[in-house]
Amino acid sequence: MTKASVVRASELIKNFDDVRALNELTLDIEPGIFGLIGPNGSGKTTFLRILLGLIRPNAGTAEVLGMQVDKESLQIREKLGVLHERPTYPTRLTPLRFLHRVRDIYGTDKDPEDLLELVGLSSASHRRIGDLSAGMTQRLGIAQALIGQPELVLLDEPTSNLDVVGRDEIAQLIMELHANLGVSFIVASHVLSELDRICDSVAFIRDGSVLEQGRTLDLIAQYTTNRYRVKTDNPQQLAPILEKTAQFNNVRIVGRIAVTLSSNLETTADLEQVVRSAISHSEIKIYDVIRANSLEDIYMEVMTNAT
Amino acid sequence: MRLNLKRFKSILLLELDTNYSFPLLEIIVSLLVVLSFYFMAGGAFYAFFGIPHLVQSGPEIIVFFEEWTRTHAIRTLQGASYDISFILAFFIPVLTALTFGRDMDTGTFRTFLSYPISRHQLFLAKEFLILVVISGTTSISYFVALLSFEPNLNSPGLILLFLVTQWTPAILVSLATILIAVLSKSLSASLFGGVALSFGMMISPFLFRSMDTLLVAILNPVMAVSTYIFEDYSISILQSLSVGIVASLAISVLLLIVTLKQINRMEV
Numbered sequence: 001m002t003k004a005s006v007v008r009a010s011e012l013i014k015n016f017d018d019v020r021a022l023n024e025l026t027l028d029i030e031p032g033i034f035g036l037i038g039p040n041g042s043g044k045t046t047f048l049r050i051l052l053g054l055i056r057p058n059a060g061t062a063e064v065l066g067m068q069v070d071k072e073s074l075q076i077r078e079k080l081g082v083l084h085e086r087p088t089y090p091t092r093l094t095p096l097r098f099l100h101r102v103r104d105i106y107g108t109d110k111d112p113e114d115l116l117e118l119v120g121l122s123s124a125s126h127r128r129i130g131d132l133s134a135g136m137t138q139r140l141g142i143a144q145a146l147i148g149q150p151e152l153v154l155l156d157e158p159t160s161n162l163d164v165v166g167r168d169e170i171a172q173l174i175m176e177l178h179a180n181l182g183v184s185f186i187v188a189s190h191v192l193s194e195l196d197r198i199c200d201s202v203a204f205i206r207d208g209s210v211l212e213q214g215r216t217l218d219l220i221a222q223y224t225t226n227r228y229r230v231k232t233d234n235p236q237q238l239a240p241i242l243e244k245t246a247q248f249n250n251v252r253i254v255g256r257i258a259v260t261l262s263s264n265l266e267t268t269a270d271l272e273q274v275v276r277s278a279i280s281h282s283e284i285k286i287y288d289v290i291r292a293n294s295l296e297d298i299y300m301e302v303m304t305n306a307t
Numbered sequence: 308m309r310l311n312l313k314r315f316k317s318i319l320l321l322e323l324d325t326n327y328s329f330p331l332l333e334i335i336v337s338l339l340v341v342l343s344f345y346f347m348a349g350g351a352f353y354a355f356f357g358i359p360h361l362v363q364s365g366p367e368i369i370v371f372f373e374e375w376t377r378t379h380a381i382r383t384l385q386g387a388s389y390d391i392s393f394i395l396a397f398f399i400p401v402l403t404a405l406t407f408g409r410d411m412d413t414g415t416f417r418t419f420l421s422y423p424i425s426r427h428q429l430f431l432a433k434e435f436l437i438l439v440v441i442s443g444t445t446s447i448s449y450f451v452a453l454l455s456f457e458p459n460l461n462s463p464g465l466i467l468l469f470l471v472t473q474w475t476p477a478i479l480v481s482l483a484t485i486l487i488a489v490l491s492k493s494l495s496a497s498l499f500g501g502v503a504l505s506f507g508m509m510i511s512p513f514l515f516r517s518m519d520t521l522l523v524a525i526l527n528p529v530m531a532v533s534t535y536i537f538e539d540y541s542i543s544i545l546q547s548l549s550v551g552i553v554a555s556l557a558i559s560v561l562l563l564i565v566t567l568k569q570i571n572r573m574e575v
């Protein structure tokens with residue numbers, strides 16, 4: 001384990017009856033904001049639950065902040081904050097009173113009112129938790145995760161039930177908390193848009209195994225050099241045409257509005273010109289040609305290469 | 308140690324806030340009122356059959372009731388205790404299922420265990436509150452009964468025996484319901500399983516009339532106390548009753564050990 005690692009997992013295996021949720025998962029996570037990315041059912045939540053000592057692995061070892069999860073679970077949780085996916089809190093309590101109770105369990109002197117202000121919930125501090133909106137509940141979830149003054153916070157799908165604005169706000173909040181409090185975050189999510197700009201490093205997992213792990217910028221450089229995204233109204237028709245074009249290879253359909261491809265052409269303008277001439281006899285519309293350097297592009301590359 | 312006690316207190320408060328706010332708090336208070344007045348109502352019920360024809364007016368009936376409950380205090384207490392045990396047989400598994408099964412069903416258990424709380428601490432806090440509610444409501448209602456029947460009812464030993472016979476099945480049923488909740492992680496399974504077990508224990512002595520007093524004392528000790536009173540305070544029945552209560556507590560200890568082991572192994 002490197003000195004700076006906050007989490008290290010080695011060849012974790014977890015079976016639920018006949019289903020293998022984690023398949024020799026190995027991860028080394030450094031301080032910062034870490035994105036654990038994978039589709040639903042890929043093993044993200046199982047991994048976090050093992051770190052919390054809520055479930056035990058069938059094989060392998062895991063350490064959090066230098067402590068072994070199977071032997072020092074209580075000590076780990078004293079230094080850990082958690083926001084579960086679809087969390088349940090006492091609905092009849094107010095956020096303020098709930099935070100007071102949780103703070104007493106941790107035994108810290110963090111002021112709940114300060115924390116509610118920090119997460120932008122001070123105006124609702126005396127409302128009942130059951131009356132809060134989904135976004136407010138997520139903010140409360142982050143506040144209760146921070147009340148114990150943790151060194152590491154685990155967030156499981158923190159934005160999955162939020163709208164676009166809510167997602168952006170939570171992403172912004174995570175960045176601010178990391179910058180102001182120095183807390184490390186592990187964010188497990190399948191929603192890539194907000195992870196794109198907040199994660200220092202990421203790991204892609206599927207079927208309980210890590211497919212790729214590294215610093216976000218390194219992965220972008222590794223996977224998206226000479227990779228482009230063509231936005232179109234008809235990717236199904238466009239892809240076969242571009243596959244036949246000599247300058248392009250590795251053409252892939254991405255959703256209903258885009259095709260990605262690799263090319264040695266130097267600029268997007270050159271590439272757009274070649275694309276337009278290739279489709280000149282069809283009615284396909286081209287809206288934009290950009291470099292494919294988002295986390296979503298890497299995700300598609302990693303997942304496609306793995307199949 | 309000090310931190311552990313402080314943490315236990317915090318868990319108790321969080322548990323109180325989570326599970327004992329409206330409507331459960333109101334239900335518990337209602338139960339207390341019902342149990343307390345059941346004694347008076349029970350007294351009235353038994354007095355009704357003894358009202359002589361010459362008693363006609365309301366005030367005369369009240370006077371007669373007061374006199375009757377004083378002279379038939381033990382019988383009234385026994386009858387009301389017997390009826391109350393049926394209310395508790397329903398209430399205990401429901402309360403336990405609501406505080407354990409529901410928390411496991413909804414994920415609150417997972418949320419709490421993500422805090423620095425040991426599984427044993429959480430279990431003990433929840434079970435402690437259940438037993439406080441049961442012992443509190445029954446003790447207060449018996450105290451009310453004692454006040455009602457004073458001065459003639461000066462049998463603290465018998466009162467204690469009645470209370471113990473209410474508590475021993477309560478401990479057993481609540482632990483069994485928790486075990487069902489832990490194994491099933493389901494509100495409905497723990498609710499129905501707990502109620503079925505509780506009522507099964509209550510009615511089995513009726514179904515099997517020739518059941519040994521020792522077994523009756525384990526399954527439905529209030530009924531065994533009734534037999535003890537009706538059999539003119541037979542020493543042999545009291546011995547069987549005492550052994551039955553000890554056996555019931557021993558089974559509870561066994562259940563406690565199994566439940567704690569299961570809670571440790573439980574995946575949440």
